[in-house]
Amino acid sequence: EVLLVESGGGLVQTGGSLRLSCAASGFTFNNYVMTWVRQAPGKGLEWVSSISGRGGTTYYADSVKGRFTISRDNSKKTLHLQIDSLRTEDTAIYYCAKETAYQRPIYADSWGQGTLVSVSS
Amino acid sequence: QLVLTQAPSASASLGASVKLTCTLSSGLSSNAIAWHQHQPEKGPRFLMKVNSDGSHSRGDGLPDRFSGSSSGAERYLTVSSLQSEDEADYYCQTWDTGVQIFGGGTRLTVL
Numbered sequence: 001e002v003l004l005v006e007s008g009g010g011l012v013q014t015g016g017s018l019r020l021s022c023a024a025s026g027f028t029f030n031n032y033v034m035t036w037v038r039q040a041p042g043k044g045l046e047w048v049s050s051i052s053g054r055g056g057t058t059y060y061a062d063s064v065k066g067r068f069t070i071s072r073d074n075s076k077k078t079l080h081l082q083i084d085s086l087r088t089e090d091t092a093i094y095y096c097a098k099e100t101a102y103q104r105p106i107y108a109d110s111w112g113q114g115t116l117v118s119v120s121s
Numbered sequence: 122q123l124v125l126t127q128a129p130s131a132s133a134s135l136g137a138s139v140k141l142t143c144t145l146s147s148g149l150s151s152n153a154i155a156w157h158q159h160q161p162e163k164g165p166r167f168l169m170k171v172n173s174d175g176s177h178s179r180g181d182g183l184p185d186r187f188s189g190s191s192s193g194a195e196r197y198l199t200v201s202s203l204q205s206e207d208e209a210d211y212y213c214q215t216w217d218t219g220v221q222i223f224g225g226g227t228r229l230t231v232l
Binding site for chain 1: 155157159163164165166167170180210212214215216218219220221222223224225226
């Protein structure tokens, strides 16, 4: 059974930083693209970033490019999202998701429960 | 312009059927999509992939009350024999080179 457990969320002031993590189990981690998706309060799902199976290629939404950095440690089966220069509009639940492909983000077939990031001004 | 359009809300009675629609913008009209269900206080759940020819593949353990279909630039999710636990937000999602796009979601109310 695929299990994805996010951690690292919290309350931060604008301009601050956070590092989110996602511990994966139940599948061959380095065979799949991994993705972060967020949901702001009262809003829909928004794709944030993805990373290829080996970690050599990263993808970002325009809204986070230059401030967010996705990475993965395949030896520890862990996905990370470094969030810098936080803005109030980054307040959201951040979900980790396992994709169905190896190289490019296509669609996720497993999701975590999410971790809440709250940014105060 | 990469846009997926969904009605903000839908409702149907317990035991009835409902068909949710996702409309792809002209740049995506031949794309496959994925449907995801999102219940309150839970992580989203992948439901199925729907191809442009209407074929679909369900996620593990998804009952066959859930089915997918296509017509032109529209992709559909039909839920039959509605149950109270089907009340949720439903999102369609597709992809282009290196990006993913979500529709705005449809909130389904089971009456």
